[in-house]
Amino acid sequence: MKVVELMNKNVATCHPAEKLSVIVNKFELFNIAGMPVVEKGKLVGIICQSDILKGLKNATMQDLTVKDVMETNVVFVSPTESVVTVARMMVEKHINRIPIIENDSVVGIVTRGDIIKAVAECG
Numbered sequence: 001m002k003v004v005e006l007m008n009k010n011v012a013t014c015h016p017a018e019k020l021s022v023i024v025n026k027f028e029l030f031n032i033a034g035m036p037v038v039e040k041g042k043l044v045g046i047i048c049q050s051d052i053l054k055g056l057k058n059a060t061m062q063d064l065t066v067k068d069v070m071e072t073n074v075v076f077v078s079p080t081e082s083v084v085t086v087a088r089m090m091v092e093k094h095i096n097r098i099p100i101i102e103n104d105s106v107v108g109i110v111t112r113g114d115i116i117k118a119v120a121e122c123g
Helices: 020-030 049-055 083-093 112-122
Strands: 034-039 042-048 097-102 105-111
Touching: 020 034, 020 049, 034 105, 042 049, 042 097, 083 097, 083 112, 105 112
Parallel strands: none
Antiparallel strands: 034 042, 097 105
């Protein structure tokens, strides 16, 4: 199975300059725990709840922007990557979501939950 078959195509993204308070609201609104960070149409990072919590050790949510806490070493794959390979990457790298990139643009995202749901539906 290819990742394109189970990825979420409606990807919520954010900009590096957004305040963390806005991001927390987006997490709640979209019922997500992380999202790609995009600037000028290009993936520049990823942010999740744990990144925000780490940032709050040294500053307040009103003081911090996405750029202050985002992870810039982003693992991503193409839509044609196999789900098994993506699952292995998640386990090996201890990550919960992987953006799907095509022609330098974010076209989807896959989470551990997406993979578990696909496995449950197959069996």
